[in-house]
Amino acid sequence: MIGEDGYFGEGVARRWDDASSDMFLPGIVDTAVDVLADLAAGGTALELGIGTGRIALPLAQRGVKVRGIDLSRAMVARLHAKPGGSAIDVTIGDFSSTRVPDTFSLVYSVFNTITNLRTQQAQVACFRNVAEHLAPGGRFVVEVEVPEVRKLPAGHKIVPLYTSPTQWAFDVYDFATQSLTSNYVEVTNGRGEYQSIPFRYVWPSELDLMAQLAGLRLSNRWGGWTRHAFTHESTKHVSVYEKPEF
Structure with missing residues (x-):
């Protein structure tokens, strides 16, 4: 919420x-x-x-x-x-x-x-x-x-941002609306936390x-x-x- x-x-x-x-x-x-x-x-x-x-x-x-x-x-x-x-x-x-x-x-x-x-x-x-x-x-x-749409092959919409053993991040593009979400996953002491933030490119x-x-x-x-x-x-x-x- x-x-x-x-x-x-x-x-x-x-x-x-x-x-x-x-x-x-x-x-x-x-x-x-x-x-x-x-x-x-x-x-x-x-x-x-x-x-x-x-x-x-x-x-x-x-x-x-x-x-x-x-x-x-x-x-x-x-x-x-x-x-x-x-x-x-x-x-x-x-x-x-x-x-x-x-x-x-x-x-x-x-x-x-x-x-x-x-x-x-x-x-x-x-x-x-x-x-x-x-x-x-x-x-x-x-x-x-x-x-960063040039990084996307035809039919794809996800651009990786970074990865590590405990952290992952990626952007998801929507070409129809010029919207994207930046998504973050972090694992601390075996527990995962996920956050997604919307933007308009x-x-x-x-x-x-x-x-x-x-x-x-x-x-x-x-x-x-x-x-x-x-x-x-x-x-x-x-x-x-x-x-x-x-």
Whole structure:
């Protein structure tokens, strides 16, 4: 049963910062924060799905004033318990529609967070909500994976993520609805635990159209936080959308 924190309740929150994913490596975090601090250009920033503060805390340490929106009280509680976390104001709610009473020079959504919105309508609404939060000339940064459908042979829909003697993970794609589920199995002391989290994958060109509908325009697209070129071989992208000055 899904509670008020959605799919990121206490069970996920207490393990989130122990993850072995590359997204927690200091070099990855530092590079992302460098880019975001540069794009904030001395203004304030709003993170969508701020979670436990993986990006928000080091960005605030760079002198950027950061606020956040997140549905999960359990994740936000861990952010606020960390050094410096209590200084970051977070509004609890759905970031496709929740309003924060301020305007920002930077709004950002990292590590596939936009795919937590599981319909195209919600993703379009997110772009429109972002546009309302941005000051003229402000930027919206989206980091998201390119759907891994090229890994699927004809007639298949499962992409393995990783395996070990005690852990398995795999994604299940549905091409008709652009939905996928990330599934995790972990065995501890002979007992198994299974979790499935649903998402909606989205293509770069689709995000560009969403931006146009919200009055934003694409200014840059990179293959990652090092700002290297985005190509047909890229597995993810960091896209920067701007709100026109006039």
